[in-house]
Amino acid sequence: MSNAGKQWWKEAVVYQVWPRSFQDSNGDGIGDIPGITSRIPYLSQLGINVIWLSPVFGSPNDDMGYDISDYYSIMDEFGTMADFDELLETAHNHGIKILMDMVANHTSDEHEWFVQSRASTDNPYRDFYYWRDSSGVDDQGNPLPPNNWGSEFGGRAWEYDENTDQWYMHIFSKKQPDLNWENPKVREAIYEMTRWWLDKGIDGFRLDAINIISKPEGLPDDPSVDPDKHSSSIPFVIHNGTKVHEWMHEMNAQAFSRYDCMTVGEMSATPPSEALGFAGFETDELNMIFHFEHMGVDSDPGAGMGKWSLQKYDLRELKKVLNAWQTELDGKAWGSLYWNNHDQPRVVSRFGNDSAEYREVSAKMLATVLHFMQGTPYIYQGEEFGMTNVKFPSISDYRDLDSLNMYDDFVTDRGSLTPVEGMELIYAKGRDNARTPVQWDSSAHGGFSTGTPWIDVNPNFTEINAQAALDNPDSLFYYYQRLISLRRGELQDHMVYASFKPLDAEDSEVYAYERHASNGEKLLVIANFTDHDVERSYELADGRQQLVISNYSDDAGDTLRPYEAKVYKISD
Ligand code: NOJ
Secondary structure, eight states: OOOOSOOHHHHOOEEEEOGGGTOOSSSSSSOOHHHHHHTHHHHHHHTOOEEEEOOOEEOOOTTTTSSOSEEEEEOGGGOOHHHHHHHHHHHHHTTOEEEEEEEOSBOOTTSHHHHHHTTOTTSTTGGGBOEEOOSEEOTTSOEEOSSOOBOTTSSBSEEEETTTTEEEEOSSOTTSOBBOTTSHHHHHHHHHHHHHHHHHTOOEEEEETGGGSSOOTTOOOOTTOOTTSOOOSOOGGGTTOTTHHHHHHHHHHHTGGGSSOEEEEEOTTOOHHHHHHHHBTTSSSOSEEEOOGGGGTTBOGGGSSGGGSBOOOOHHHHHHHHHHHHHHHTTTBOOEEOSOOTTSOOHHHHTSOOSTTTHHHHHHHHHHHHHTSSSEEEEETTGGGTOOOOOOSSGGGOOOHHHHHHHIIIIIISOOSOHHHHHHHHHHHOTHHHHSOOOOSSSGGGGSOSSOOSSOOOGGGGTSOHHHHHTOTTSHHHHHHHHHHHHHTTTHIIIIISEEEEEOTTOSSEEEEEEEOTTSOEEEEEEEOSSSOEEOOOOOOTTOEEEEEESSSSOOTTEEOTTOEEEEEEOO
């Protein structure tokens, strides 16, 4: 079936809920499903019409739900299946669809399949995972792993199991063994589970790490691995493997195509040319993918430390990446638009300015740049009122295994970073920046919980919170509301479907582009990324241009004030 032309999922605006930190309803300090249900009216007021729900399945939470031990149940801490059904019904009653987050590259080591698999070499589930012999022994006679792959969370990607004298593969933590998609039984079990959820009435899936399911034949060493560095990135050789398209096609035929659902695949190390294969209008695989290229502009690839190498970003580089995605997909494939998610630092602290003076205006500017692009936009919880990064004083305040492993490795074990340097990396790039509880109001714990939150609330909650934003008609919340309503309403053709034309690629201070709609009208989007005035002139239309939205109350013409963003509609 062709995906060209108008589709509801192209016109949607998605909001990501990371349940553990969204809203606690029972005072145990952990966000839960009834908490989400209680906030559906708020999301409806914002105007979004799809929720991406990060994993709520049974899980021992080694990686906060991305380690699933039972695909058919709800995590105890989050509630029950009845709670989930109520959430789904409430969301649907408000015109909001729900995407589940399907983690199918790996399971938890506590999943029954893996418990069976590790029991013996002849267990029927043995081949559900990747088990391999040692590649030899070291000087002390200790077994050596099958190859040199490192894990995304540091250390190697293999764990030795004495019971059967073999190693199992884990691209993420050792409690997240990789499923063997080569085994047709694995694929059928995943498709069946997918259909079960779709039959229940959910509206689609975000597919976790889905472009690494096809490992290269013979599992060769990865030439890019440097054993002296904390890898913090997935072995390059496993991306977009030879069978991944065949299996996505199969999954589409076996599940997605049978429902009116939406699919988005998470894909690291994927350029636009690869996205055409996954999300092309005629490929029958996925509706769209999340790429990571713009999330890499503030890391130094040469340092071999993945995201943990800080580099000041250059706006020209950010523009180059985003512009390439806009132009290369146009008319051929669909894209997704995001600044934030549960794995990324907060965008206002990253590409904007989170000082008291500029937080709101720079967050509005960033929202403008993203939401006027082609693709389906995603908003991450708290982004809509400008939540910022956090700087907790001690490593013991942090919870994410990715940050804790990095700190252990570099500060505690190798001593190659001082504690202060280790904390600086976490302040800039740690995933807990996105995972502190949503700041609902200025009451204790930001109104997130009546108990003690599982991770502290950002101390700035007394000023930055949803209630304060709702009380201020000029707030970021209402700015997002307006962007969403323009996209879902009067400017749908322009914001969703119009083609994109970049302007002034070499301008390192201003991001400007046009959208050309099929009715001959165009939008001109202008955004000053600096904290000072700049002078720029653009071709307008002799007074026939109409200012559609701006983050300042007036228009200063060619003078762009700090973080000013404005959009004109121009008719010929
Ligand atoms: C990507 C998810 O977004 C991230 O949170 C998780 O740690 C890994 N995949 C492993 O599932």
